[in-house]
Amino acid sequence: MSLVEHFGAEHARLAAQLPGAGHPAVDSVRGAALARFRSQGLPQTRLEDWKYTSLAGLEHKPLPVAASAGSLTAGQLAAQAALPQAVHRLVFIDGHFAPEHSFHQLPAGALAASLAARLAAAPQDGLPADDPAASALSALNLAFSADGLELEVAAGVVVEQPILLLWVGSQPEHSTFPALRVRLGQGARACLVEQHLSLHAGTAVNTAVARISLAGQAELQHIKVQAEGPRVVHLSDCAVELAAGARLRSLVLALGGQLGREDLRIALQGRNAAAELDGLYLARGRRHLDHHTTVVHASPDCSSRQDYRGIIDDAARAVFNGRVVVARDAQHTDAQQTNANLLLSDAAEIDTKPQLEIFADDVRCSHGATVGQLDAAELFYLRSRGLDEAQARTLVTFAFAARCLAPVPAGTPLHDGLRRLLLAALPGGEQLENLTP
């Protein structure tokens, strides 16, 4: 059975029991999404955007859709969460909301709801339509869309503490389809920390979709941590729309998985919107990590800054493709992009490419990519203080990686938590406790 047939059969098996099923506003969206996936299939390497990342391996491994949540203990979550002491925590297990592990103290005007609950209560509000600009994977996600988080922060409302959103894979041999929708009203502010993790070492395919919209002057810090198990395929598409004066600070940390693909698509639609995108991919062993960013400057006076860093070791492979589109009337665009890579072994491989499409004339756009080894001066300095070579290498590697945490205020539990995850993911990192700068 081909993968397309497999998911067709899965859909036939599950469609009637998906939340909101039977209501035309829901069924039509899922049906159209399935039809698009059927006609396009998995993205193929002959597509320019998928040139270096082959999903052919998935064809041979049709995994059933996780129709319900597995179980886990509170201790398992606390041990791995980026923010162990979160005030607001929403947990989804195998894509399904887990109220027993979730809690929050969101202020009035901020609403965090399970998509399943909302679809059951108000199916007439339907599902958001399929985005044809996204890959067929997003359509597949929508076709099976059963649950996820809908976060709405009303105009002027500020959520002070970070909201921790945990997507936990508890069962191997499953396909999961988490969905995230975030809407910030005029001038609203929030920080959302999304973390994908696996409690098993088996195979799984996690196809995630996030749709975020920021009204005028809204500010969102969005942190996404991909800390999947060693045999998990993580495929993600996140699209963010910014109205005038809105600001997005995005940080993507790809620390796990066997194969990871992150599509991050930013649309700067109103004047003076600003996006700051930081990223880190840590590819070790035979891991394959692919980051495709697209920033569309659709309005004048917007700025975007991208700083993606990669550490590629062993026989791992990484891809960075940074696309910046400046529309004809997007004058005074300020777009910067850098991509720095550390290649730590002869067998490691990186393909990095900027892709600038500039149709306005009064713009400042810059890009730069580097591929290098560990800084010899830094290594020597540490060794001259008595640290052995392996320890010095780990520290310098960590120092390179830790720069991506700059947008997270130092000294906060979030900064500490992210640093801990980073250390845990680095070779030899567990020896480096008490690194607090």
Added chain:
Amino acid sequence: MLEIRNLCAEIDGKAILRGIDLDVKAGEVHAIMGPNGSGKSTLASILAGRDGYTITAGSVRYQGQDLLALPPEERARAGVFLAFQYPVEIPGVSNIYLLKAAVNARRRHQGIPELDAMDFLALVKDRVRFMEMDESMLYRAVNEGFSGGEKKRNEILQMTLLEPTLALLDETDSGLDIDALKVVSKGVNSLRTPERAMILVTHYQRLLDYIKPDCVHVLAGGRIVKSGGAELALELERQGYAWLGGEAAGVAR
């Protein structure tokens, strides 16, 4: 303690050191002066174990062992300390972490128990006060965003914690204001004991007012062209390098 014999070294086929001979005994302080580009930092770096140099001839013995055969971390643990002319910034790694790792690496080598967090903190705070530094420096990333003078002070802070047997100070006085120079000198002098030795690379007699050397050497064109007592530094201050003739004059030009 340190015996350098006919040390010759090159970088990328270019000869930088061309036959250095130097003996430093325990308890002594030697100053090395000389024109820019004459090889002073190269000598200090080679002693500390930086790679990238080809040793084409000669030998270095430190406490009876072949120093050049040791990797840099083993030299450090054996008591060799280089205060860098340009201290390196290590973002993401806190100063206190590096200090603790360094102190405990040395203690392990000496076969004495490592300091626990409390004892280490007490020790490091004491030295920070002695160096008249702000405690907040401990929690900042190593040298990141430190001013030139703060970096130099931080080097000496590391030195006072590591208590090296052989300290190599490469232009630690450059870029220091008068007060900082006094504090740094105080740090250096606090380590002057009959068991330790120091080599100070400097361009200025001023430092030697505070740290009185036993010997002063002029390094020029990769060789030591003149050696003398403390008075040689005064002579150089008055007359520059031209009167030495030959290579010293040529390179100084």
